[in-house]
Amino acid sequence: MPGNTFGRLFRITTWGESHGPAGGVTIDGCPAGLALDLAAIQAQLDRRRVGQSRMTSARNEPDQVEILSGVFEGRTTGTPISMLIRNTNVRSSDYDALRDVYRPGHADYTYDAKYGFRDHRGGGRSSARETAARVAAGAVARQVLAPLGVTFVAWTQRLADLEAQVIDERTIEDNPMRCPDPAVAAQMVELVEAARRDRDSLGGVVEVRARGVPAGLGEPVFDKLDALIGHAMFSIPAVKAVEIGSGVDVARLRGSQNNDPFIRADDGSVTTSSNHAGGILGGISTGAEIVVRLTAKPPASIAQAQQTVTQAGEPATIVVKGRHDPTVLPRLVPVAEAMLALVLVDCWLQQRAARLASE
Amino acid sequence: MPGNTFGRLFRITTWGESHGPAGGVTIDGCPAGLALDLAAIQAQLDRRRVGQSRMTSARNEPDQVEILSGVFEGRTTGTPISMLIRNTNVRSSDYDALRDVYRPGHADYTYDAKYGFRDHRGGGRSSARETAARVAAGAVARQVLAPLGVTFVAWTQRLADLEAQVIDERTIEDNPMRCPDPAVAAQMVELVEAARRDRDSLGGVVEVRARGVPAGLGEPVFDKLDALIGHAMFSIPAVKAVEIGSGVDVARLRGSQNNDPFIRADDGSVTTSSNHAGGILGGISTGAEIVVRLTAKPPASIAQAQQTVTQAGEPATIVVKGRHDPTVLPRLVPVAEAMLALVLVDCWLQQRAARLASE
């Protein structure tokens, strides 16, 4: 199976290149009868798109979504939902110089190694522009999950050495870094400006959480909820590490510290008094918050000279033009939420098959 | 799709519970014509099995593998390879007390939430005993890849606060921690003994590498090589973080530091002069070493009293009996190698479909 499809029962297939006429996604398996809120889909796309602030690239795309199928009289029909996003602000000529040379940190060389041939304009299919399609699909997934009380939140937790605390989640969308710590957010903005002046870029960490997730989601063994999340998150461009719950810090904990004691919640249900597990035990959701952290590398496109080779293997110096982000973190926030929503809606539909009498 | 199958073209399906009569795996899609080395499969199982040293649990299973199909006159036929491993050292009575109570850090509660019912003996299907089947399948995958020159190595890189350097890879199998740093290995052994005396357990980090991997493996977008690795590694019990290449450390690097410059290798091929990327760009292998790190939590089974609740939601104190490892790290080493081999053999077969004229 080629790699452009994600999910089992709520399946999305995305398509489109950075500098082609359009990109899009087909959702197969959205349950019938959902009153689809188109404005909410567009709102998520608006969160992801570039040109929102000086933090992000200057390529300004409206990213207007068109729904071509699967919705009738405002409700989903159970048949495929095809969504199309036109590319309008394409400056392919920026990339003419890259036809025969490999940008460090990009997929140019590996696509050539794989296919013997590539669309060199803006990274072609490997461009992060593809994540617009994911955000559109994720916005539908969120609407399927909303009646269950499942909600999502993500934020920039670290930029280089600047680490934020969650001072007030309600402020996340108030600053260009999507950071819930206003003082650190201001420092982050300055650090991004400094990196831009240096013609360089910065890495960092995004944390994403899902709340209200019912216990019991995820399949044993290979399709554990954490395995599906790992798959989803590592499929996002630039992600180099994924952590669940306490993540890399569990290396330093003892079992007596790391085990989350089970307790009875006020409503009589079973819960845990701590959440080192990040809401997942044995690959299956516990009902506690799902907690995931993604480390993103500094964007590979930097406006300074770099050493590389040409397609023929000759040494070359390259300066990458085009319009690029000095950090991907603020735009990674809605993408991470979308991927988590796509995983959870799929597990929720799958869970209906787990018992003789479903639900 | 339920979760007990991994892979697309080299597909494995595992089955079996900790205290059932047997466990096993069916490999579908192993190419025909491979002269299968059974001793090499058994050798990998022997590396994983318990009772090898005081580092690991006292449950001593021979883990003898039987091949029931798919091999004729010593060669694979292209049809399913069924492998069976009998459970011989089953002491289910250890678990009678756990029928109605949830062990902290285990899947007891979540399996009940999912299925309404569970095999409580030794974790049932959620037991790490299932990884024997993966190791057997991975040993076949290694044999498929060996003629290409692909090799695997893994080791314990950290135990709690003890961090090892790679002093000499050839010493990895010489100490019970599978650590390539003899001095640190000795400290680790002492730390494990101390934890055992404390009736507690320890977390840590395993690093796994694949060498000789051809450039071009992995699919774009959702089935990136790193996404498949993330899926595979998070499906291993106890893993809470997965890193590729420089992993969480890329948060602190600038693009100019993190980008690996392309250079021409002595043999004329394209390579990179550093490997922050861990051998993967745009989700596709570069030909450099694939580098993956796994953080494993301290085992949840500890021989001290813990607070929990019963199935009915009543508070309870639990002391987990049975035979358990104070750390999973040495046994995680062969499992991590097996999972990486399973991902790579699958990508290698998939790659044959990428171009009009294959290979």
Add this chain to the structure above:
Amino acid sequence: MPGNTFGRLFRITTWGESHGPAGGVTIDGCPAGLALDLAAIQAQLDRRRVGQSRMTSARNEPDQVEILSGVFEGRTTGTPISMLIRNTNVRSSDYDALRDVYRPGHADYTYDAKYGFRDHRGGGRSSARETAARVAAGAVARQVLAPLGVTFVAWTQRLADLEAQVIDERTIEDNPMRCPDPAVAAQMVELVEAARRDRDSLGGVVEVRARGVPAGLGEPVFDKLDALIGHAMFSIPAVKAVEIGSGVDVARLRGSQNNDPFIRADDGSVTTSSNHAGGILGGISTGAEIVVRLTAKPPASIAQAQQTVTQAGEPATIVVKGRHDPTVLPRLVPVAEAMLALVLVDCWLQQRAARLASE
């Protein structure tokens, strides 16, 4: 997995409703490097589209295909090929009367039973209009197979009681019935006219063949080549029977008659002196012609009063308006060829994984 995807390595996902703005298909897994002939794709769509003759419905759609991704400088890139076909000649008002009543022989009732809700206009997703997307994808599959020497031909073999012989394959496209027997073709045209006057419709048989198929395609057991063909052909609207080779006639043959003796061909290869098997033994191609026959029911939409019930279960009389074919056979011809091409290209890519050294 929802049902709008076909294929494993050459995977197509179609979308669109009869009276929505557009329909389309995404091909994932088309090998890279194919010089794509767009005119040949359009030519296949032109063969399928309606309004070509009095044999077919009066809804005249240009069915102009737009390629939105996956092709760069005229060649396939290995990434998804998205194709879009606008619906331009939509007269939804014809269907207003059908909102609450179930047309006999159509999917109205079953879609309501499945989804609780349906797009009633022209059958919505269940419309045969969806087959345009398949024909576009099949036209790409044919181009992948053409360099191997694989060709396809199909024709109307029977209409009601009129059975045709293959007098001259070159005449198939010369008559509106796509029948290779000019005299019978003329009788068929008269029979269709008579049925139209009677406000009725006619069933029949289409035969489709693939030539030049290499031996060895198809997988054992569940994905036998005939099983994949059966899946593909029964997915075409109106098909009620599928036969391979001698088909239903083998019930009357003895083993000594039905077994095809193996002989040595002039070029030294192994072949058979007869072809009752239709080119498939044990689910795997023999190298002989693949022979498939489809029986199609008379179209359900007839312009005469029929008894039925409303959504509320009340008896009702219905007269189906709209523009409908009195027989589907001529338009089934290109769809059958497309589906066979899609099966074979997928098996051909899959076959590359069957041996250690591919091809």
Add this chain to the structure above:
Amino acid sequence: MPGNTFGRLFRITTWGESHGPAGGVTIDGCPAGLALDLAAIQAQLDRRRVGQSRMTSARNEPDQVEILSGVFEGRTTGTPISMLIRNTNVRSSDYDALRDVYRPGHADYTYDAKYGFRDHRGGGRSSARETAARVAAGAVARQVLAPLGVTFVAWTQRLADLEAQVIDERTIEDNPMRCPDPAVAAQMVELVEAARRDRDSLGGVVEVRARGVPAGLGEPVFDKLDALIGHAMFSIPAVKAVEIGSGVDVARLRGSQNNDPFIRADDGSVTTSSNHAGGILGGISTGAEIVVRLTAKPPASIAQAQQTVTQAGEPATIVVKGRHDPTVLPRLVPVAEAMLALVLVDCWLQQRAARLASE
């Protein structure tokens, strides 16, 4: 994906060769909580196994099934059910002469063409012995469906020119042909004896029906219920034609005859007054009886001299030894029921994902 797995949510993977030590099946996705009736599974295997009468081969296998996982205290746990059937009556030496020569009508040549290599003993993986595993899995599927009121029945409808009527379904298991028409059954037995004396074999037709199937099962477009049935039935060895409902006879019907009028049933539900459609409209079940007919070829193994070639392409004469059935029909009956049950249980689980509020 290799071909030894069937189903999406109720997934079976079979393995084993005719003359290997054992064969088996793993069911992944059986819902938890089913009180599994092992005797009922064995009873289905007993219906399929050989040596029951002179109608069938002399190879007498007890086909005793062992369940190795997935069942705890008599109930399914939701985890994989592994079932094993030992081969006990293996006379491989019968096949020594076939190592280098291709039996007409068998998969010997095509397996060589595919894999470059084969297990020649008794057909290896291509042997109909594999269907034992399907019958075991189908027996579990039937138990999942039974509480819904779904039942299955199949019978021999035709042998060569002898066509049976359904005189009394209760007599099907009373005669060795599994034919519900006692007079015709007696004639069939004589015809089989005559064919055996002639060292020849006979083809025929099996009809299989499912009753009590809820409306709404099956997915649109490519995974129509009839497409999944076509896939399942053509995967059974010897099947050369599959018909749904009136099947090949619809070629001769007009729309006004073939359309099944909708009526209101006595219980207020919607049904049809005839069933030419065989219980499926638009690929989705109507609630009426599912009606499927399979045409099976005469067994290829006949005890008379046949012309063929050797692996080297040299002409040869072959007489197939071994223990073979002169007709497959009576043994096809339980296999056909099993495959239909496997399709329907899968569609039933899939249907739970079709709407927002399941069931």
